[in-house]
Amino acid sequence: DAGVTQSPTHLIKTRGQQVTLRCSPKSGHDTVSWYQQALGQGPQFIFQYYEEEERQRGNFPDRFSGHQFPNYSSELNVNALLLGDSALYLCASSPGTGGSKAFFGQGTRLTVV
Amino acid sequence: AQSVSQHNHHVILSEAASLELGCNYSYGGTVNLFWYVQYPGQHLQLLLKYFSGDPLVKGIKGFEAEFIKSKFSFNLRKPSVQWSDTAEYFCAVNPKAAGNKLTFGGGTRVLVKP
Numbered sequence: 419d420a421g422v423t424q425s426p427t428h429l430i431k432t433r434g435q436q437v438t439l440r441c442s443p444k445s446g447h448d449t450v451s452w453y454q455q456a457l458g459q460g461p462q463f464i465f466q467y468y469e470e471e472e473r474q475r476g477n478f479p480d481r482f483s484g485h486q487f488p489n490y491s492s493e494l495n496v497n498a499l500l501l502g503d504s505a506l507y508l509c510a511s512s513p514g515t516g517g518s519k520a521f522f523g524q525g526t527r528l529t530v531v
Numbered sequence: 532a533q534s535v536s537q538h539n540h541h542v543i544l545s546e547a548a549s550l551e552l553g554c555n556y557s558y559g560g561t562v563n564l565f566w567y568v569q570y571p572g573q574h575l576q577l578l579l580k581y582f583s584g585d586p587l588v589k590g591i592k593g594f595e596a597e598f599i600k601s602k603f604s605f606n607l608r609k610p611s612v613q614w615s616d617t618a619e620y621f622c623a624v625n626p627k628a629a630g631n632k633l634t635f636g637g638g639t640r641v642l643v644k645p
Binding site: 421422449451453458459460461462463466473474476508510512514519520521522523524525 | 535537567573574575576577580621623629630631632633634635636637638
């Protein structure tokens with residue numbers, strides 16, 4: 419049984435470019451959340467998708483957007499990349515939206531140069 | 532908005548020493564509480580969780596945590612650490628009214644010397 423898988427594992431982009439990160443949730447999970455983990459800090463909640471809609475959002479600008487597909491997989495898009503967007507982006511999946519155990523992927527390391 | 536603070540950024544211990552990591556949160560309502568661990572090169576894994584009931588919860592690998600509601604604390608403990616416990620530990624809070632959004636502390640890096 420595959421856990422949460424994210425792709426790519428590493429990515430280097432230039433300031434101003436756009437990036438798309440992908441996440442496949444654990445089997446049986448229908449909710450996907452995205453987190454940003456800057457170096458030396460704890461993960462920060464970006465947003466959560468359930469039933470193909472954004473359900474909750476953290477304190478991130480509109481440059482950060484997402485999508486969830488009918489198979490529950492999800493994408494995180496970041497436009498107009500800034501140097502400060504360099505971080506580990508984590509995807510977490512869970513069954514439903516009501517406060518339960520979240521399983522995390524290994525993350526995508528994004529470096530903006 | 533809720534926040535989570537972890538008291539120590541770095542902890543260095545010898546094998547067999549006892550470990551206690553502090554975690555305090557600020558939120559007035561009912562919360563679910565978690566400790567996650569991130570071993571070098573691996574993904575975040577759940578160590579233990581508290582939803583309700585007995586405030587002393589036991590997790591994997593000999594870890595336990597105690598929820599003290601009056602102190603808004605959820606400290607993690609292990610009586611005797613091993614070299615393999617070297618990792619970064621994150622406390623996280625999920626207000627029950629907030630779906631399953633997690634607010635994490637800044638993490639504590641634990642180095643266990645053999």
